[in-house]
Structure formats: C-alpha cells, structure tokens
Amino acid sequence: MTYRWDFAPILDNWQALAFGAIGTVRLFLVCLVLGLSLGLLVALMRRSRHGVLRWLAIGFIELFRNTPVLVQILWFYFALPMLAPVEISPFGAAILGISLNSAAYSAEIYRAGIQSIEPGQWEAARAIGMTGLQVLRRIVLPQALRRVLPALTNRGIEIFKMTTLASVVAYVELLQQGKLVASLNFNPLEVYTVIGALFFLLLYPLVRATYALERRLARSDA
Amino acid sequence: MTAPLLRIEGLGKSFGDRAVFSGVDLEVARGDRIAIIGASGSGKSTLLRCINVLERADQGRVVLGGEPVGEEVRRGDRTETRYSEAALVRLRQRVGMVFQQFNLFPHMTVLGNVMEGLVTVKRMGRDAAARQALAELARVGLADKAEAYPAHLSGGQKQRVAIARALAMEPEVLLFDEPTSALDPALVGEVLDTIQALAGEGRTMLLVTHEIGFAYHMATRVLFLAEGGIYEQGTPDEVLKNPRRPLTQAFIAGHRRFSF
C-alpha cells in the first residue's frame, strides 16, 4: 500500500480553491442570516392565535423538515423556473433550498426555547400591563434565545456543511472547485483529503466553542 | 487469638491536594459492629468506600481474611496498589454495601433486584436464585412486594430491599453508608429496626451514620473521625457518653442539643 501522496498540484491550484472558499463563506453567511431570521418569524407564526398563520407555519415546517435539502435545491433550480418566469441561478437555488430548510429547523428550536420559559414570567410581565409583543421582546425572547444559543450554533455548523450541496448545481464553492482540480490533475484522494481537512479545521473549533457555550449556560442557569 | 476478619493498614486518601484522611489503622473482628461518626467532610463515607474499593485509597491497604485485597506494585520509590477485576469481584462478594441513595435498579422488580447478584455474579440458576431472594425479602419483611417496581415503594421500603439485595450475596462484612440520611424521619425507624435485627444475628458491620442514639445501642465500638484520621475511638459509652478529647466533646454536645 505504498501510495505516493502528492499535494503539490493542490498547492499550485490554491487560487481556484481559495475562490471556492470565498463562495462557500458567501453562501453560508447569506443562508445563516436568512435562515435564522425567517425561522424566528415562522416560530412566532406557529404560536399565533390566528389559525391561518399557525397552519401556514406548521405546513412550512413539516414540508421543509421532511424533505431532503438536496431535493429542495434541485426543485428550486429545475422546477421553479417552469412555474414562475424567473431566472434561478445556482446561487439562488442554493440560497432558497438551504435557507428555507434552515428556517424550518430553527423555527422548532426557537419554539422549544420560548416554551421552556416558565409561565410565571409571562404572568409577571402581563401583570404590570405589558402587551404580548412587549413580553416577547423584553422578557421572554432574551431568555429563550440565550437558552437555545447552543442549538442555533449547531444549526449554523450544519448550514456550513450544507453549502457543499450547492456543488450539485455547479455553484462555485469549495467542493465544486475541488472537483475541478481533481479532474484536471487526476488526484481525487489528495484533493478531497485537503478539502475535508479545511472544513474540519474551520468547523472543529466551532464545535468545541459550542460545547463550551453549553457548559457556560448550564452553569449560569442552575 | 484469632486473626481479625478485616484489617485496614495506614489507609490514606486525598482529593487533589486536600488530604481527606491518612494513616488510618483499623482491625475488625468477626461480630464487631463499628459505628463511624463525624462532621460532614471528615471522610467517613470515603473511608467506607475505600474498604470495598469504590474509591481507591492513595496509601495503605485493605486486608480481608488475612489476604490483602490489592496487589502492591513497586514504581520507582513508591508502591502502588493495583486491583484486578477478579480480585474486586471476589472482594465484593464478601463485603456488601448499602447506599445512602438506595441505588435500586429501576428497570427490575424488587425480586429481580435482590436476585440479580445471585444470577449474574454467582451464576446461580434462576429458580434457586428466586427462592433465595424471596427468603431474604421475607427476612426484611417485604416478601409481598416481590413483583413491585422500586418506583412504587416508599423510601424505607426501598432501603430495606437494598439491604436484602446486599444480604442475598451472603457477605461476611456489611458496610452501611448513611443508610437513613436520605429518608423521611417517619421512615427511619423501619430501616434501623432491620439493621438492629441483623446486629442481633451477630453480623459484622461498619455503619457510617448521623443517628447517634442508634449507634449507642447497636455498636460494639465507635470511631469519631476528625482532623484527617480516627480522632477518638472506644466503646459507645466511652465515645458517646464520656468523650475525652475536645473535638469529640464538641461534636457530641452539638448532637445532644437536638436529641430528646
């Protein structure tokens, strides 16, 4: 098994990979912001007294949690243009798929966080005359968000990993560039090892940070 | 002069750089009933747990029936004690323990709890084990609860089942780690009665407890732990009624304030 590893071609093509990395980060940031904010909106709709809003939210969550992200991305890329007279770029399809998917997951995270706040908090705030919205904004959400921060960070890590799916519609991110470099130099082993290592080097510290965050929150909550 | 059943030689234990106790020597003869008392943090439970090696002592050794429990291995200028799995398994069949928090197995019935050791450790057949377990349960007065699950029992009943579980292994020595501290005051009596009955059978016991009154009536010897070791020891009359040393006197006086 004396295979001679040769990372030189990868170093030669570092610019292509760097370009891909930028694409990855760009996609990640957009989906993170869109996904997590839309998720909060959906979570609030889920709790609404109005049946229509509630059922819309439930339908959205069930649909986007119970179908695979890749199917969603491909649907937006291939199927949506048939319905609506729009041009969907790979970037656009990836954003739609990943953000909506993440919104559905984070909606459930927010919901769990809000529900975990004892009714006593609501009662005390209402008792001094706050409206429901004020209670949410000033009392419940600040506490709920703190509690679910680890879960949200986890979701962020998942979103980062999901950006690789955009390579399926040829969006220029790290894996897509990797495929290119591998096909040019016939060295998939080294290429995918490097790409895996790059993701790991970036994500592992985030994973550890999440553990530390969880521990810090557990201590201060107790 | 018969050899003592259990001997502790120079036992010491530290947590980090805090020495809980050191240089503890103790001889336990068959039929001895030793009560271990002391303030919180004096190392009473730790000492007990070192005897059945749920905690590993840092210095010294435990000798049961003339044989040391662990194997001493020389490492440079220190001696370390190594405990093989087999040695620990043998030890714990001869030395039983009852825990403050009962630690009954919630996924098994009461009878299941008591016979578990017989089936899994002693490799007894299930029928014979069940019969023996039922007899032990009868001995603590809970034969009618054999098919119940621990969740449905009161604290006192749980502890009595735990005692039956320890008895089923037919140990030569019984260790009680604050058996009534987690119980409602109303339920303490039934457990103490059970322990008293065991005393009446002449069993060898070490009991860590806060129940000074009970210790006085049950024990043949009392150990008061303080200042990192056995501060004072003697008969119940000596230690509990007429303590000689200042810390013991303060401790007993503090307890007398609350007893009737």
Added chain:
Amino acid sequence: MYRWDFSPVIANGDLLLAGLANTLALTGVALAGGIPVGLGLALARLSGSRFLSAPAGVVIEVFRATPPLVQLFWFYFGLPIVLKVEMTPYLAAALTFTIQSGAFFAEIFRAGIVSVDRGQREAARAIGMTEAQAMRRIVLPQAVKRMFPAMMERSIELMKTTTLVATVSYADLLYQANELAQKTFRPLEVFTAAALMYLVSISLVSAIAALVERRMAMSGEMAR
C-alpha cells in the same frame, strides 16, 4: 399559466418507486451498520484507556465536523486509489453513511450512558459485577430508553442524507427523478412528485417514531 401534466410521472412511476426502494435499502444498511459502530465508538470513548478513546474520538469528531458530501466523494473517488479496490457507488455510500451515522450515534449513546445515575453502576459493582456486566445488565438498559428519541431523529436525518448518493450515480429516488426530469422535460412534475414521495415516507416514519416514543414513555412510568 403553466399546464401541469403528471402523466409522464405516472407512466414511469415504477422507476421512481424502485428509486425509493433503493433509498430505503441504503438507509437500512447504514443504520444496521451505524448502530453497532456507534455503540463501539461510544464504549471506546468511555473506556478508561487512552489507546481506545483517542482514536474513537478522532473518528467521531472528523465525521461530525466534515460535510457528508465530501466524505462520500473521498470514499468513492479517493479511497480506491489508496486501497486499489473496485468501488461501486453503493459500496462507497454504504461505507460513508455507516461510519458517518455511527459517529453521530456514538455521541447519542455516550450522552445516554452518562445520563444514568452513577449510583447505579456503583450498586452493580458493589454486588460483585464486572464493568461489562454492570454495563450490560444495569446501565445500558436504562440508557436505551433515554436515547430513543435522539436515535429516531438521527435515523430520519440519515434517510434524508442518503440523497447525496445521487451525485455518484447510485439509483436512489433523487437520481431516478433527475434522470426522468431530463428525459421527459417535465422537471416541475417530476421533482414535485419526488419531493412528495420523500415527504410522505419521512412523515410516516416520524409519526411511527412518535408513537413508539409515547408508548415507551408510558411503560417507563411503570418500570421506573
């Protein structure tokens, strides 16, 4: 207004169903392999020995902090070069997802085992059980009940992750859908149908899981 036409979908329904069957089969294989792998990794992680726990830790962290698609490509395109073996899409997928789900299961198992009260292990040891017996008879049975929801969730995630194999031309549901869409020029109907098939399958499994969980919680009240 777009004129929906599902007839090509229905005409080729058997292809899509075959794809679904392959999806389920792959999920099943990855689960069957991933659970024992996960248990092994968890026990290695919990063992006192550095020799076991360190490599297990590396496997777990690497497979959790790298994207599954990269892992799949590595196993399908990269591994054959080093090992000089024939790698089929199915084999690469089975290998990747067994280890990947194993890494996630390992953390679930570990959390479950650790959540069982320390006193249980002590009581088991105190009556003379070995570590192995204590784990098998006392700790694991209690841990399994607690791990069940997380395990079901992870299994459902696995079902969704298997769609990645379409990228290496394994004939799962997504691959069949993609082929069909290109053949019939009806991507909207085809992909919508595929999405619906996933939706129904996954919702069904989720519902069954929720039912089993409720049943377990009830029996847990009695057996606690």
